Amino acid sequence: MTVTPPTVAAETPQRATRRFRTTKGRETWAGLAMMAPAGILLVLFLIIPVILAFTLSFTNARLISPNPPRFVGLDNFVRAFTADGVFVQSVWNTFLFALVVVPVQAGLGLLLAVLVNRRMRGVTAFRVIFFIPVVTSIVVVSILWRFLYQPNGLINSMIDTITFGAWSGMDWLNNPQTALGAIIVLSIWQAVGFHMIIWLAGLQTIPEELYEAAKMDGAGPWRQFVSVTWPGLRPTMVFVLVTITIAALGLFVQIDVMTQGGPVNSTSTIVYYAVRKGYEQQEIGYAAAISLIFFVAVLIIALIQRRLTREKD
Amino acid sequence: MRRTVPAFVAAGAIGALALTGCGQAGQGSTTTEDGRTQVTMWTHSAGNPAELEVYERIISDFNASQDQYEVVEESFPQGAYNDAIVAAAASGDLPCLLDLDGPIMPNWAWAEYIQPLGISTDITDSLLPTAVGVWNDEIYSAGYWDAALSIFARESVLTENGIRIPTIDDPWTAEEFTAALQTLKDAGYETPIDIGAEDTGEWWPYAYSPFLQSFGGDLIDRDTMLSADGALNGPEAVAWGEWFQGLFADGLASNSGTIGNQEFVDDEVALSYTGVWNALASVEAIGDDLVILPPPDLGTGPKIGGGSWQWAISSTCEEVEGARAYLEFSFQDEYITEFADKQIVIPATEGAAEASEYFGTDGVLRPFVELSQEYAVLRPETPAYAVISTTFETAAKDIMNGADVQQTLDRAVQEIDANIESNDGYGF
Numbered sequence: 001m002t003v004t005p006p007t008v009a010a011e012t013p014q015r016a017t018r019r020f021r022t023t024k025g026r027e028t029w030a031g032l033a034m035m036a037p038a039g040i041l042l043v044l045f046l047i048i049p050v051i052l053a054f055t056l057s058f059t060n061a062r063l064i065s066p067n068p069p070r071f072v073g074l075d076n077f078v079r080a081f082t083a084d085g086v087f088v089q090s091v092w093n094t095f096l097f098a099l100v101v102v103p104v105q106a107g108l109g110l111l112l113a114v115l116v117n118r119r120m121r122g123v124t125a126f127r128v129i130f131f132i133p134v135v136t137s138i139v140v141v142s143i144l145w146r147f148l149y150q151p152n153g154l155i156n157s158m159i160d161t162i163t164f165g166a167w168s169g170m171d172w173l174n175n176p177q178t179a180l181g182a183i184i185v186l187s188i189w190q191a192v193g194f195h196m197i198i199w200l201a202g203l204q205t206i207p208e209e210l211y212e213a214a215k216m217d218g219a220g221p222w223r224q225f226v227s228v229t230w231p232g233l234r235p236t237m238v239f240v241l242v243t244i245t246i247a248a249l250g251l252f253v254q255i256d257v258m259t260q261g262g263p264v265n266s267t268s269t270i271v272y273y274a275v276r277k278g279y280e281q282q283e284i285g286y287a288a289a290i291s292l293i294f295f296v297a298v299l300i301i302a303l304i305q306r307r308l309t310r311e312k313d
Numbered sequence: 314m315r316r317t318v319p320a321f322v323a324a325g326a327i328g329a330l331a332l333t334g335c336g337q338a339g340q341g342s343t344t345t346e347d348g349r350t351q352v353t354m355w356t357h358s359a360g361n362p363a364e365l366e367v368y369e370r371i372i373s374d375f376n377a378s379q380d381q382y383e384v385v386e387e388s389f390p391q392g393a394y395n396d397a398i399v400a401a402a403a404s405g406d407l408p409c410l411l412d413l414d415g416p417i418m419p420n421w422a423w424a425e426y427i428q429p430l431g432i433s434t435d436i437t438d439s440l441l442p443t444a445v446g447v448w449n450d451e452i453y454s455a456g457y458w459d460a461a462l463s464i465f466a467r468e469s470v471l472t473e474n475g476i477r478i479p480t481i482d483d484p485w486t487a488e489e490f491t492a493a494l495q496t497l498k499d500a501g502y503e504t505p506i507d508i509g510a511e512d513t514g515e516w517w518p519y520a521y522s523p524f525l526q527s528f529g530g531d532l533i534d535r536d537t538m539l540s541a542d543g544a545l546n547g548p549e550a551v552a553w554g555e556w557f558q559g560l561f562a563d564g565l566a567s568n569s570g571t572i573g574n575q576e577f578v579d580d581e582v583a584l585s586y587t588g589v590w591n592a593l594a595s596v597e598a599i600g601d602d603l604v605i606l607p608p609p610d611l612g613t614g615p616k617i618g619g620g621s622w623q624w625a626i627s628s629t630c631e632e633v634e635g636a637r638a639y640l641e642f643s644f645q646d647e648y649i650t651e652f653a654d655k656q657i658v659i660p661a662t663e664g665a666a667e668a669s670e671y672f673g674t675d676g677v678l679r680p681f682v683e684l685s686q687e688y689a690v691l692r693p694e695t696p697a698y699a700v701i702s703t704t705f706e707t708a709a710k711d712i713m714n715g716a717d718v719q720q721t722l723d724r725a726v727q728e729i730d731a732n733i734e735s736n737d738g739y740g741f
Contacts, residue, residue: 060735064399064424067737083731085724150569174568174714260513262707263714264721281700281732 056288063282076289098248109195131193142257176266202236353408357394363655382635409630415620416692418446423696427625443619444661456623458658490609504567517706523616528553546722554718619689
């Protein structure tokens with residue numbers, strides 16, 4: 001982004017300077033040309049949509065309509081926060097989901113990473129096993145888990161067997177009390193392998209000598225973890241937290257495949273609700289407003305996280 | 314930094330132009346080598362070889378029958394079809410002929426995607442009323458078939474349990490129906506009826522709003538089409554909601570299982586509320602013991618949903634004459650019979666029904682023709698249907714899961730009314 005195009009020479013150019021400028025100009029154009037493929041895609045699929053969403057959110061535009069869109073000011077935002085209970089519920093569900101998933105998934109990922117970061121037999125097999133859900137399509141995973149969660153599905157049979165028939169489970173996805181929890185469990189299971197790999201990469205950057213030194217000082221495994229591993233993992237931790245948070249806030253596929261926001265809106269999320277409003281119910285203007293609110297919320301959270309996790313010197 | 318902006322914009326504009334250029338490739342009036350005008354046609358039937366085969370035969374017969382037009386067909390999978398149409402409409406790239414699901418027609422007519430059909434009234438008059446799409450007193454679409462729902466049962470199971478076998482003239486009353494389900498539950502069926510509640514999407518309004526209408530409620534006030542108030546949250550609608558909730562709460566119906574009719578075929582459920590498209594497989598599996606019953610009369614007579622896929626001509630079509638000629642050619646009884654027997658759907662003309670193997674006077678699936686004639690109710694013919702449909706699905710699912718009925722329906726009414734208002738009444 002620091003590339004500058006040739007400046008138009010206003011003064012009478014000297015021969016040497018002009019040659020210099022042309023070379024520089026050629027480099028600039030070459031640079032632009034190389035940037036073009038990525039640039040065009042970014043403009044088309046990122047910058048233009050963001051501008052469009054911003055504009056649309058102040059109108060009553062529809063996906064299909066013979067009427068031209070009308071400017072409605074802040075109506076959409078007012079409606080979202082004051083007159084739309086489902087939106088408020090979706091916001092709450094989304095943050096609840098993130099609130100549970102971020103620490104649990106990061107923690108479990110780290111635990112798994114520490115476990116598989118050893119020199120022992122079959123450790124590669126474990127790594128592969130934990131990583132398999134990550135490379136499986138989330139749609140496939142969601143469909144499979146929908147079967148597992150059925151009233152006569154595998155999970156309930158397991159509960160039934162373990163408790164010797166004392167408790168035969170419940171209809172997990174059709175109960176407003178358990179539906180979001182069920183999706184949280186599945187989501188953590190699906191993505192924990194990915195974060196395990198990131199943590200693992202972080203673990204392997206910590207020099208072995210530090211551990212040797214710690215051992216000589218008489219540190220036990222817990223002490224080693226607290227004083228050597230954890231400080232060494234700081235940059236990894238920031239990365240993992242930020243990626244999990246953003247992924248958690250964008251929860252969509254599991255909802256779309258498994259519950260469609262039900263029962264009684266208990267699993268509706270902001271992104272799912274925006275898609276539902278904009279695409280199924282064709283209210284593009286309102287959906288754009290929801291997306292904008294989402295964008296601002298994610299931005300604020302990311303900034304807060306950056307502030308909290310910045311290096312304090 | 315600042316200076317790079319124009320370059321960015323230029324690059325973006327070039328990219329956009331390039332993409333638009335590609336988008337135009339499929340459009341309109343091309344001429345073939347032998348001087349015929351091409352009429353483009355899109356169908357949703359990719360992945361349905363039986364249906365596609367009939368279309369291919371009609372098209373090749375039509376193309377061979379005259380030397381002015383040539384119909385060129387392109388098929389899409391059903392899941393992606395509506396998106397393709399909406400995208401094509403947005404970029405002004407609609408084909409001449411397109412098929413559409415009945416209830417979406419008013420929305421597309423209102424949005425000016427499609428134009429009045431304008432084919433001979435002799436044809437449209439001969440079709441089942443639910444196979445003709447009318448909006449604002451104009452015919453916009455027409456189809457070769459309709460679908461219908463019914464209750465499948467085994468005659469032996471009903472007789473053994475002393476349950477009266479209902480007929481089209483004398484259907485089960487609400488009490489009889491509930492008593493029958495209870496009897497079957499006592500006879501050992503864990504959930505005696507499979508109503509397909511594990512399915513999602515348009516199935517919900519298609520299958521369950523007829524129950525609501527049978528109670529005397531409706532999805533919207535059909536006189537004005539401007540509000541759902543009173544229709545979807547009045548006392549009749551609440552009675553429906555409580556009855557529907559009771560089906561699940563009392564363990565008479567299940568909300569999980571497999572989509573389709575397999576549970577009934579395996580005799581895990583005694584009754585199955587399902588569509589004509591599942592009928593032949595059940596006939597083959599169960600044989601003479603299968604009875605096709607009307608749905609119960611819950612107050613104002615049994616109701617079933619009507620309206621299936623139909624054909625329309627896009628508003629940007631440049632070869633309207635050719636498109637109409639093709640459609641008029643295609644509505645021959647011979648083809649309609651073939652659609653009906655290959656796809657197991659109800660033929661739209663009497664003549665085609667008579668010639669049909671399954672839907673003729675002695676055909677095993679004949680009851681469906683009568684069900685469709687007697688009880689079919691169209692989904693509300695308004696552009697607001699897209700919203701009504703998804704809102705009803707959410708509300709009915711909430712009710713199934715135990716939400717307060719009155720509250721849920723009030724919320725649904727509020728959502729529908731707000732949408733209609735924000736669209737200035739959708740032209741009503």
